[in-house]
Amino acid sequence: MHVTFATDNAYAPLTAVAMYSLCEVVPDVTITVLADDLDDTAQENLARTLRNHPDVVLDIVDIADLLAPLERLPIGGSRTYPRSIWATLFLGSALPGDLRRTLYLDSDVIVRQDLSGLWDLELDGNVIAAVTDGDDAWSDNSLDDRIAYHHELGLAPELAYFNSGVLLVDLEAWRRDDITLRCEQILRRFHDRVIWVDQEILNAALAGRWLKVERTWNCMTWWLSADERRPPYDDDLEHAVIRHFAGEDHKPWADRHRPVPHRDEFIRLADRTGTTDGRSWVPASHLPLAGG
Secondary structure, three states, X not given: OEEEEEEOOOOHHHHHHHHHHHHHHOOOOEEEEEEOOOOHHHHHXXXXXXXXXXXXXXEEEEOHHHHHHHHOOOOOOOOOOOHHHHHHHHHHHHOOOOOOEEEEEOOOEEEOOOOHHHHOOOOOOOOEEEEEOOOOOOOOOEHHHHOOOHHHHOOOOOOEOEEEEEEEEEHHHHHHOOHHHHHHHHHHHHHHXXXXXXXXXXXXXXXXXXXXXXXXXXXXXXXXXXXHHXXXXXXXXXXXXXXXXXXXXXXXXXXXXXXXXXXXXXXXHHHHHOEEOOOEEOOHHHOOOOOO
């Protein structure tokens, strides 16, 4: 199995938590980290996180040169995002050319169960498999609601919109159809109208070319009420395979009075990786043994 993450120095501790959770349930995996100028300390700490998993192969690939030109584009959204968020646009070119597929994971996830059911999925001619960005009953979950320029791209407004935090990617199809070039073209043309950064661009480039999978593979809670985020959880949340802490107010390190399902699991994993709530490295002299 091949899994890809993207990170920078600020997000590296969080990436370590996600990586560690993955290796606890998938001990034989190759991990590529697409890195934006990671310093030596961050690289060493990522490697240390995996030292109790000898069958894991870790490859850190610097893609700063790929990301730099995008930095000059004024993006329409008001929020400031790390530059590494654009790494998903370069999955086809940044990863080894002989790699046929990868599972991309955002850094704010934990893997809770075996991933073989997703990894072995037949994509039926689609470029990626993903989860819709919200509940099936959520009203604002189509291109018409999420991409202001969809009509200028000739995209049907009723097409569904996916979350980019978990993507099973057919890299051969990605390269064959040059999805990276398509993403860059869309971004350069509509950069001043983009709100949801990489996720929006990927949806525009892959509209109608993705396979919808069950929510347990990318389980989010950002649309749920506070009561719905308290036990007992619904089946999707209770049995989440990949728990994605999407949404600014749904992070496990945020306000402890706000209910965040699986927060305790995340904190335990963060402690084992030698980070502080997954957001900062503990000083090296105080680092525990990973897994201890």
